[in-house]
Amino acid sequence: MIKLFRHLKPYKWLVIAAMALVFFQSLAELYLPTLMSDIVNTGVVKGDTAYIWKIGGYMLLVAIGGMACAIGGSFFSSKAAMGFGKSMRGKVFNHVSNFSLEEFDKIGTASMITRTTNDITQVQQVLIMMLRMMMMAPMMCIGGVIMAVSKDATLTLVLVVVIPVLAAIIFGIVRKGIPLFKSIQKKIDRLNLVMREGLTGIRVIRSFNRIEHETQRFDEANRDLTNTMIKVNKLMAYLMPVVMLIMNLSSVAIIWFGGLRIDAEKMAVGDLMAFLQYAMQIMFSLVMVSMMFVLIPRASASAVRINEVLDMEPVIEDPAQSNAKSSSMRGHIEFQDVTFSYPGAEQPAVQNISFIANPGETTAIIGGTGSGKSTMINLIPRFYDVESGRVLVDGIDVRDIPQHELRQKIGFVPQKAVLFTGTIADNIRYGKEDATDEEVQYAAEIAQAAGFISRMEDGYDSQIAQGGTNVSGGQKQRLSIARALVRDAEIYIFDDSFSALDFKTDAKLRAALKNETKESTVLIVAQRVSTVMNADRIIVLNESKVAGVGTHHELMETCDVYREIVYSQLSEEEIA
Structure with missing residues (x-):
């Protein structure tokens, strides 16, 4: 897939702008819990209303800035991804236009259509997510850990236990899903082929009373694709409940142990609230990473198929230097x-x-x-x-x-x-x-x-x-x-x-x-x-x-x- 992304060069400034805005959005989201902690620790505890209004104003500005960065990042990443998709479809179509009949015989018309439409759409969608999540997820995870440690290093031991468990569960589910995602594109090819034959040959099918046979062929291909997708979605359906369960259990553990540390006057209430939010940010970033791992294999399979078309050199090519000499003959x-x-x-x-x-x-x-x-x-x-x-x-x-x-x-x-x-x-x-x-x-x-x-x-x-x-x-x-x-x-x-x-x-x-x-x-x-x-x-x-x-x-x-x-x-x- 990285090979395919070299075609992003015309959109490099859009990509840079999207990543920069995502960076500032992440900083804003990491800074908000600290401001809230300050309001609770200083403003609420001491009853300083002026301080609450002052820091609350800062929070509002940071939130608005983060929202503006999120909107801008989404806009630029979407524009870059859509432009990339449009460019890729044009390049594939132009490249295919130079193919001889031999290349069409090798790949097949139905597969060529799937590669130009569905496969490029898969890569395009993953590109949008990558531009949004590939920078945000690591920043939120690493930044969240640093900020959590700064609030209370001892309480971070809860995360040391929870994060490996969550990562292991995500890895297990994703590992089972990757082969299924790879097979989906081939099954879409098969469905396209059967459907195309059924529609283009409808006169022959009807004249020989083979409608039932063709319906059965389509149903088999459709069922095969549907069953695979259901299997994948069932697998992925386990992910969110398991993640939410672990997050809720970790929240209970943080509040429990945090309450004990507050009682022992080793931690402030505001710091516990901030720590809880940082813990949620860390775990949500892991979920984002897991979603990337789910989508990237399918997009990688699509990218391989697109590259296969782009790398295929036409057997019939124009001479590099025309050896043809002008001839007085016409039509001989x-x-x-x-x-x-x-x-x-x-x-x-x-x-x-x-x-x-x-x-x-x-x-x-x-x-x-x-x-x-x-x-x-x-x-x-x-x-x-x-x-x-x-x-x-x-x-x-x-x-x-x-x-x-x-x-x-x-x-x-x-x-x-x-x-x-x-x-x-x-x-x-x-x-x-x-x-x-x-x-x-x-x-x-x-x-x-x-x-x-x-x-x-x-x-x-x-x-x-x-x-x-x-x-x-x-x-x-x-x-x-x-x-x-x-x-x-x-x-x-x-x-x-x-x-x-x-x-x-x-x-x-x-x-x-x-x-x-x-x-x-x-x-x-x-x-x-x-x-x-x-x-x-x-x-x-x-x-x-x-x-x-x-x-x-x-x-x-x-x-x-x-x-x-x-x-x-x-x-x-x-x-x-």
């Missing part, structure tokens, strides 16, 4: 003996892939499920880096091109259409931030989306719900295609982006695309033969390798895998 793609494996996989996802895709041509990729089609095109925008071989764009290895510059050349339509909350126009402009209304509408027309947009109540200003749940699968795909087209990119990649379209819309869209992308390189991944058969080049993948390259007619003569796909989808009349 070449795979040179490319092999790639996912981390931990036994077999490569694609192996020994070589082909060239030229501007003005449409290159289609077809193959069975799991043959490596999507993996292959994910290597072009560097979502993953090749294991061996090279991927060239405009004659330059993609690893030598800054990621922003490389992706600026590409209009990418993913296999799963993703829309964002906002208007339809906002979603299309996601591809080009400064696109005019005319460019947005033109892209929608090419993508065959203008028709259904015009039928919506607010047209291009119609709101898209989270995840695009208020539009159909085909409409989502067409909006995703429009988002890519508005870029006027050198390279267009369509990863099975026509699967939700009917044959008529598919045909119209491909015809419109052909005219629109005359100067661009187009790569289409598809399952349907009808989508790829008119492509200039078709790459057939089978078990991660290239089974054939050519036009539809060439492959019908030379490639058994392609013929098998065609015969499984088209009738003899359509093939002819």
Whole structure:
């Protein structure tokens, strides 16, 4: 956790101010019992009313000063902690934004969300308590002992017996609670994962009547977290009654023995009252320390998880010094003996892939499920880096091109259409931030989306719900295609982006695309033969390798895998 607190540097003056105010607050609280002792010993015993008013005035000033310091300390510590939390969330988010898909696969989306929200909140809350208590508790404890000894050293023997007993009980309870606190964060991760899957997959869950199963999964994760938290809270519930019992017993002992010393004229009544307050301050400071020991382990577990994200270096990084030389080519793609494996996989996802895709041509990729089609095109925008071989764009290895510059050349339509909350126009402009209304509408027309947009109540200003749940699968795909087209990119990649379209819309869209992308390189991944058969080049993948390259007619003569796909989808009349 200390490593994480280096990010507090921008807030160092707030931290210093908070600690200084807490210091003066502690001094004020330690001084008040002494003033009260003086009032009793001198003012009350001697009947000196003027002295009582004088010292009472001092007490009031000290109390007001202590209150002002407490308010100021709380304000500055809260401001520092909240600023730290805001800064940490920003740093984690920005760092995660640079991750490749490999890092997301390692940590998991649900865990990433928990680390950015819940874990940072845990550290933030502990930071507030640390700024308030870490200085106050030791000062109150040490200062209380010094002041108590100054009032009556003999009576301090009661504290010598009580404090070790109290410390041992606190230590025992905290020691049992620490492992439970550490496990809570993992259980929150699990609950987040189950809940996220349940909400995002609600259509599938309902269609297969698995609501009861998902409810049971959620209940198990929820019960597991709840039971752990109940166990922790039960344990911590013992702390306050035990502390109060010991404090009350110690108060009785102090009054008993103090009364004997007053009777023997070895101690004044005011000193006994002050001593009692100092004893309470000492024991309350121990309780504060115990609360810190309870919260710090949980925050430490959270800090470890946050540091794990911040320390994780993206596998894919921009070259320290760009080796890319300017090229006269625009949109030229070449795979040179490319092999790639996912981390931990036994077999490569694609192996020994070589082909060239030229501007003005449409290159289609077809193959069975799991043959490596999507993996292959994910290597072009560097979502993953090749294991061996090279991927060239405009004659330059993609690893030598800054990621922003490389992706600026590409209009990418993913296999799963993703829309964002906002208007339809906002979603299309996601591809080009400064696109005019005319460019947005033109892209929608090419993508065959203008028709259904015009039928919506607010047209291009119609709101898209989270995840695009208020539009159909085909409409989502067409909006995703429009988002890519508005870029006027050198390279267009369509990863099975026509699967939700009917044959008529598919045909119209491909015809419109052909005219629109005359100067661009187009790569289409598809399952349907009808989508790829008119492509200039078709790459057939089978078990991660290239089974054939050519036009539809060439492959019908030379490639058994392609013929098998065609015969499984088209009738003899359509093939002819």
